[in-house]
Amino acid sequence: MADNLATCWLFYFLKEQPSTPSWISYTLIHGNGSRRGYEVCPITLDFLPALIMSKQTNAINSFLVAVTDTWLHLTTKAVNGFHYSPSPGTNFSVSLLDRCLTNNNSYSAQSDFYFERAQDDDTAACTLNPAATRTFLLPDAISGVEVMNNVSTMLIAKRHVQDGKVYAYLAPADTEENVRQDFSAFTYAMSTDCRSMSSECFDTDEFFGAGTPFNCTKNKYSGDIQQAPFQSQYYANEDLTDSFSITGYDNPFYFIASVFLWLEWPRPAPPDPEIVGQVHGDFAIIVGCSTTVYDVSYQVRNGTVVRFDPQKSNVTVTNALQSPVGFTPGGTTALHQAFSSAGLGTTSAQEMVDNWAVEYSRIAVSLGVAALQGSAATESEYRVPVLMSRIPIAPLVCLLLSNFLYCVVGAVLAVMALIAVRDSETKEVLERATIMGLVAAHFEGDRAQQSVKDMNETYAELSQGNTGRVGISNAPAGGYMYTLS
Numbered sequence: 001m002a003d004n005l006a007t008c009w010l011f012y013f014l015k016e017q018p019s020t021p022s023w024i025s026y027t028l029i030h031g032n033g034s035r036r037g038y039e040v041c042p043i044t045l046d047f048l049p050a051l052i053m054s055k056q057t058n059a060i061n062s063f064l065v066a067v068t069d070t071w072l073h074l075t076t077k078a079v080n081g082f083h084y085s086p087s088p089g090t091n092f093s094v095s096l097l098d099r100c101l102t103n104n105n106s107y108s109a110q111s112d113f114y115f116e117r118a119q120d121d122d123t124a125a126c127t128l129n130p131a132a133t134r135t136f137l138l139p140d141a142i143s144g145v146e147v148m149n150n151v152s153t154m155l156i157a158k159r160h161v162q163d164g165k166v167y168a169y170l171a172p173a174d175t176e177e178n179v180r181q182d183f184s185a186f187t188y189a190m191s192t193d194c195r196s197m198s199s200e201c202f203d204t205d206e207f208f209g210a211g212t213p214f215n216c217t218k219n220k221y222s223g224d225i226q227q228a229p230f231q232s233q234y235y236a237n238e239d240l241t242d243s244f245s246i247t248g249y250d251n252p253f254y255f256i257a258s259v260f261l262w263l264e265w266p267r268p269a270p271p272d273p274e275i276v277g278q279v280h281g282d283f284a285i286i287v288g289c290s291t292t293v294y295d296v297s298y299q300v301r302n303g304t305v306v307r308f309d310p311q312k313s314n315v316t317v318t319n320a321l322q323s324p325v326g327f328t329p330g331g332t333t334a335l336h337q338a339f340s341s342a343g344l345g346t347t348s349a350q351e352m353v354d355n356w357a358v359e360y361s362r363i364a365v366s367l368g369v370a371a372l373q374g375s376a377a378t379e380s381e382y383r384v385p386v387l388m389s390r391i392p393i394a395p396l397v398c399l400l401l402s403n404f405l406y407c408v409v410g411a412v413l414a415v416m417a418l419i420a421v422r423d424s425e426t427k428e429v430l431e432r433a434t435i436m437g438l439v440a441a442h443f444e445g446d447r448a449q450q451s452v453k454d455m456n457e458t459y460a461e462l463s464q465g466n467t468g469r470v471g472i473s474n475a476p477a478g479g480y481m482y483t484l485s
Contacts, residue, residue, distance in 0.1 A: 057413075061406040068402045072395040081388040082302070084182070089380025091154055092172045093185040094372045096320060097140070100126035105319035105371070106248030107135075107327055127323045127370045137328040140370050144324060148334055148366035155369060157362045160189075160298075162308055167191050168361035169296055170369065183380035184299040188321060188368065189310060190361040194289035194353045196274035197256065201286045209279045214258055214286060219243070221256050225284040229260040230336035234326045240288060251318040252292040255326070259285050259339055266343040267352070274349035285339075287353050291364065293318045302383065321368030331363045338363070431455050443470065443484050 103109040110125035129136040137144070146152035153173050160167045169189035172178045201216040212225040219240045221233045235254040236245035261267070261283040267275055276284050294310035295317065313321075325331050338359035343352045420426050431437055440448040440458040448458045461467040468484040475481040 057409050061402070061409055064402040065399070065406055068395060068399040072391065072399050075392045075395050077390045079388050079390045081386050083384045083386045084381045085384070087181045087183075087380045087382045089181065089183050089185070089377030091374030092178075092181075092183050092377035092380060093375040094155070094170055094187050094369070095375045096317065096371055097126065097373050099124060100320045100371045101316070104248045104315050105323060107246040107323065109248070110323070111246075126320050128327055134329070135327045137324050137330055137367070137370055140373075142369040142372060142374070144367040144369045145330060147369050148331065148363055154374060157366045159358065159362070160305055160308055162310075165191050166358050166361070167294065167296070167308070167310060168358065168365045169294075169298070170365060170372070171300075179303060180382055180384070181380050182301045182383050183377040184297070184307075185377040185380075186375075187296050187298065188313065188317065188365065188372070189294040189296045190291055190321070190365045190368075191294070192289050192291040192357040192361045192364075194287045194357040194360075196349045196353055197286045197288045198274045198276050198284070198349075201258075202276050202284070204276065207279050212260075212276075212278045212284050214284075216240075216256060216286065219256055219288075221258075223258065225258055225260050225278070230257065230332050232257040232335075234322075238290065248315055248319045249322055249326075250315060251312055252290045253318065253322050253326075254288070254290045256286065256288050257335070259287070259336065261285060261339060265340045266346075268343055268346040268348050270347075272349035272352075275352075285349065285353075287356070289357060289360065291322075291361065293321055297378075299379075320371035321365065324367035324370050325364040328367075331367050334363050335360060442482070443468070 103113075105126045107128065107130070110128045111130045113125040114130070124138055127138055129138055142154055143152060147155050147157060147170070150156060153175060155170050156173045157168050158171045160169060167189040168191070170187045172183075172185075197216065200218075201214045201221075203213075203215070206213050210226065213223070214225060215222040219233075219235070220243060221240075223231055232255050233243050234245070234249065235256070236242040236249050238254060240254055240256060261275065263282050265283075267283065274285065278284060293313040295313050296311075297307075297309045298305055299307035338356050339352075342356040342359070344355075346352045346355065432441070434455070436455050437448075437458075440455070444458055444460060447460060450458070452458055456462045471483050471485060472480050473483045
């Protein structure tokens with residue numbers, strides 16, 4: 001029977017419990033096997049304060065991280081932002097056509113071009129085609145009529161107010177592709193200032209039912225309002241005396257317009273004497289204006305102009321953009337129709353004329369695209385809306401510091417543990433607290449208390465060849481106990 005029992009060393013391996021010891025305590029069974037309680041291993045009492053401290057520190061650090069993390073989440077806000085990426089910026093800028101760079105683009109220069117070119121030369125002048133019946137506007141890739149009526153898919157005439165001046169400038173059409181882009185570009189603009197000249201040109205005593213004559217004597221401009229609803233004459237000087245300058249206009253250029261105003265169109269209230277009543281109830285006005293042409297470098301961000309830098313254009317550009325509105329009738333109807341809304345909400349003729357002057361700039365610069373071609377933007381990028389988080393600095397810094405403190409405390413405790421492990425007595429305690437050490441202490445007697453280099457040396461069967469068998473027998477107290485035979 002005894003030969004079939006396990007030896008002390010083998011008994012260690014037959015124990016059905018983990019080989020890793022508890023560093024805190026173990027239970028001893030006394031007497032008849034009744035559990036009298038837990039007896040804490042005295043050697044662990046030296047580690048208990050450090051263990052408690054580490055647990056308390058860990059709890060405090062964990063709580064601190066949780067508080068700062070909660071603070072950060074409660075104060076973080078979702079905001080709308082943009083993601084940017086390169087874009088082609090195609091046709092965001094405009095420039096003169098190559099054929100508009102050969103002369104000053106005056107009426108005379110464009111007319112002479114057709115007579116001076118070779119018979120087999122099919123090239124055209126800048127914008128005009130003078131003929132016996134009238135002067136025609138040359139068609140091109142960009143339609144001025146489409147731009148004027150806001151149906152062009154390439155360009156649109158927009159308004160910009162800066163330093164008290166209203167500019168009408170050419171910009172990319174508001175297509176789905178274009179509105180997604182921010183850009184810097186080059187374009188052209190016009191700005192017009194007008195005043196009423198009715199008191200200088202009308203003599204109401206000469207009015208009659210079928211006629212409303214006018215005569216701006218100083219300006220050599222006369223006619224009858226009822227003969228055409230909108231008539232105009234252009235001048236090369238500020239005094240409005242040098243009319244129909246076929247050799248070209250300087251910048252700014254000037255003009256006088258005589259306008260038939262229908263009774264149904266809104267007018268300033270109270271009535272203004274500069275808006276003259278005709279015999280049968282309709283009205284009329286004569287205005288004198290100056291228009292300046294500008295080269296413009298501008299920048300658009302999120303659909304808003306953030307930089308607008310206008311510089312006066314040279315005469316080549318001025319005549320190229322002025323000739324469509326000055327020498328062809330393409331914008332006549334639109335210019336007359338613009339007075340249909342110019343008087344809305346006004347209190348004087350000057351307010352009404354100022355409103356119309358803005359519309360004149362828009363129509364004139366729209367028709368001027370006949371001299372232009374699209375070109376790439378100087379800078380452009382796509383703008384894509386994104387949802388972003390706005391994180392306050394204070395909770396973010398506190399969270400980073402609390403996590404850093406957590407790491408520092410962990411590092412300190414790790415260093416303390418490494419120092420403790422390097423102590424020879426610590427290693428000895430660890431080995432003696434294992435199941436292998438406890439079995440040796442229980443069955444090997446005094447030998448288990450000797451100093452050894454390896455725990456295997458505490459077993460006599462391994463070091464001396466002496467073997468004993470572990471068994472269970474009746475204990476004097478009536479229970480059972482382990483025995484060695």
